[in-house]
Amino acid sequence: MFRLITLFFLLPALYASAVTLPTVKGESLPDTDGVHVNAHGGNIIKIGDTYYWYGEQRGDGSEGSYQLGVSCYTSTDLATWRNHGTVLAVNDRPGDPLEQGCLLERPKVVYCPATDKYVLWFHHELKGRGYAAAQAGVAVADNPLGPFTLLKTSRVNPGYYPMEMTDEQKNATYADKLEWWTPSWRKAVSDGMFNLRDLPGGQMARDMTIYIDDDGRAYHIFASEENLTINIAELDSTFTRHTGRYTRVAAGGQNEAPAIFKKDGTYWMITSGCTGWAPNAARMMKANSIMGPWEQLPNPCRGQGAETTFESQGTYIMEHEGNFIFMADRWNPKQLNDSRHLWIPIQFDADGTPYLTLE
Numbered sequence: 001m002f003r004l005i006t007l008f009f010l011l012p013a014l015y016a017s018a019v020t021l022p023t024v025k026g027e028s029l030p031d032t033d034g035v036h037v038n039a040h041g042g043n044i045i046k047i048g049d050t051y052y053w054y055g056e057q058r059g060d061g062s063e064g065s066y067q068l069g070v071s072c073y074t075s076t077d078l079a080t081w082r083n084h085g086t087v088l089a090v091n092d093r094p095g096d097p098l099e100q101g102c103l104l105e106r107p108k109v110v111y112c113p114a115t116d117k118y119v120l121w122f123h124h125e126l127k128g129r130g131y132a133a134a135q136a137g138v139a140v141a142d143n144p145l146g147p148f149t150l151l152k153t154s155r156v157n158p159g160y161y162p163m164e165m166t167d168e169q170k171n172a173t174y175a176d177k178l179e180w181w182t183p184s185w186r187k188a189v190s191d192g193m194f195n196l197r198d199l200p201g202g203q204m205a206r207d208m209t210i211y212i213d214d215d216g217r218a219y220h221i222f223a224s225e226e227n228l229t230i231n232i233a234e235l236d237s238t239f240t241r242h243t244g245r246y247t248r249v250a251a252g253g254q255n256e257a258p259a260i261f262k263k264d265g266t267y268w269m270i271t272s273g274c275t276g277w278a279p280n281a282a283r284m285m286k287a288n289s290i291m292g293p294w295e296q297l298p299n300p301c302r303g304q305g306a307e308t309t310f311e312s313q314g315t316y317i318m319e320h321e322g323n324f325i326f327m328a329d330r331w332n333p334k335q336l337n338d339s340r341h342l343w344i345p346i347q348f349d350a351d352g353t354p355y356l357t358l359e
């Protein structure tokens with residue numbers, strides 16, 4: 001009898017450990033045409049039985065090659081991927097925000113129930129201006145395979161103060177030139193110096209993700225203030241506009257590549273540091289409310305490669321059958337289309353703390 005009862009309690013645990021989660025470790029990932037999946041910095045959503053993988057459709061680095069736009073691949077098993085081409089394309093119209101040579105980085109697509117549309121957000125940079133524009137772009141489609149129609153590209157939340165900013169911080173004035181990284185500069189950044197500078201035209205928006213909470217609200221989470229501070233900004237019910245309600249996270253902490261998930265009521269955010277295309281050690285934060293406060297935690301990576309996030313940088317955390325998979329890019333800046341993919345199932349310590357390992 002005792003044995004039977006023991007078995008009864010053990011079976012679910014045995015079953016859980018037997019589940020095989022999709023894992024990708026930086027190997028070449030050929031699609032059904034035999035070509036490495038050219039969808040970088042993106043996300044995967046499931047509609048019906050089909051997975052849709054969106055990402056940056058990058059050039060091969062040869063002279064004159066440019067980013068084609070945002071690509072989409074589909075699969076029913078997360079292993080065999082069919083290429084559906086460009087769902088939001090660049091064009092050859094001079095002065096157009098999507099003119100060839102512009103950048104559409106870190107695209108994320110979500111389904112909006114209120115409008116029955118698919119909404120694509122991305123980090124947008126204008127042709128010839130490097131990373132100076134620091135804008136968010138948004139496009140919509142009736143079909144997950146597109147084509148997506150661009151609604152706008154702009155900075156974010158012009159005229160709106162962050163929700164936690166005090167009157168004293170709102171009314172502060174700063175010397176024109178504070179030397180970077182000095183204690184007075186750090187204090188000024190933390191108090192919102194760059195936020196106030198950008199208030200009239202809107203906040204800078206670079207690396208980004210979109211998160212839909214379990215109450216159906218959507219949030220745009222992005223690197224702002226010269227990549228020094230993360231913003232978490234609420235979207236309206238159409239998921240295409242900011243409401244003006246937002247919080248600043250880890251001010252001065254230099255975080256990029258935000259990816260987020262929620263488990264047992266706790267929000268976990270994994271980010272990278274700011275070292276261009278070169279990998280660095282990931283960081284982690286947690287919060288009980290999406291609008292914070294967020295608590296800084298150590299690097300969630302363990303084992304060999306932990307100091308470089310296994311030579312990669314996160315892009316998205318995909319929920320899969322009750323588990324969470326950290327998706328990352330191993331960037332190849334000389335040939336961005338050949339940047340490799342990593343999918344690492346998130347594991348948890350006995351106290352519920354997430355960690356990542358390739359071992």
Ligand code: DGJ
Nearest residue numbers: 041105207256257276277
């Ligand atoms: C790091 C970002 O995470 C990438 O998306 C890209 O913008 C590179 N910087 C460019 O150097």
